[in-house]
Amino acid sequence: MLETILSIVQVGIAVVLIFLVLMHSGKDAGLSGAFGVGTGSGPLGGGSLVERNLNRWTVAFAVLFFVNTIILLKIA
Numbered sequence: 001m002l003e004t005i006l007s008i009v010q011v012g013i014a015v016v017l018i019f020l021v022l023m024h025s026g027k028d029a030g031l032s033g034a035f036g037v038g039t040g041s042g043p044l045g046g047g048s049l050v051e052r053n054l055n056r057w058t059v060a061f062a063v064l065f066f067v068n069t070i071i072l073l074k075i076a
Contacts, residue, residue, distance in 0.1 A: 003075050006068060013065045020058040025051070 002073065006072050006075070010065070010068050010072060011022060013061055013068060017058070017061045017065055020054065023054055024058070
């Protein structure tokens with residue numbers, strides 16, 4: 001039961017993590033250009049604050065993914 005719940009959570013975290021990584025601006029701007037994350041202007045008052053928050057969310061979900069993976073390995 002617990003393994004099934006954690007597996008479903010793992011898939012959800014993975015989907016969110018993929019989306020967050022794609023939101024980062026790179027050489028080609030990727031999906032972040034479509035939402036204005038990589039630009040200096042925007043409704044949120046500049047790209048630096050948005051980029052910092054995006055980095056924080058990405059790291060947080062990456063840590064959650066790692067911890068959930070370790071827990072799933074210990075249970076199985």
